[in-house]
Amino acid sequence: MPVEEAQWFAMRDLTRPNAKMPAFRMLSERGFEVFTPMVTKLSVSPAGKKLRLHVPAIHDLLFVHSTAEALDPLVEHTP
Known part of the structure; x- marks a missing residue:
């Protein structure tokens, strides 16, 4: 063999845009090499402070560098 x-x-992230643990972050923490195009967005906090946030340019698009053997069990287990 x-x-x-x-x-x-190329994968889709089916979590909501405001999810605390989006797929690109979860896969990175599990040791996968992940790429998602990011942009800087200005946001205003509830206290009125301006914040610069790095967010995905396209929320549901990510690229994972791995083997199918390593990735398939994780995809099947994740809701």
């Missing part, structure tokens, strides 16, 4: 090489997978 040949050893599977890592490749880039």
Whole structure:
């Protein structure tokens, strides 16, 4: 059996845009190499302070560099 090489997978993040743990962050914490295009957005806090936030340019798009063997169990387990 040949050893599977890592490749880039285009994936969708089905969490809400204001989720505390979006998929790109969860996968990064689990050791996967993740890329999602980010932009800087200005926001105003409830206290009236201006904040610069780095948010995904397209909320539900992310790219994961991994093997299918490593990624499939995580995708099946995640609701």
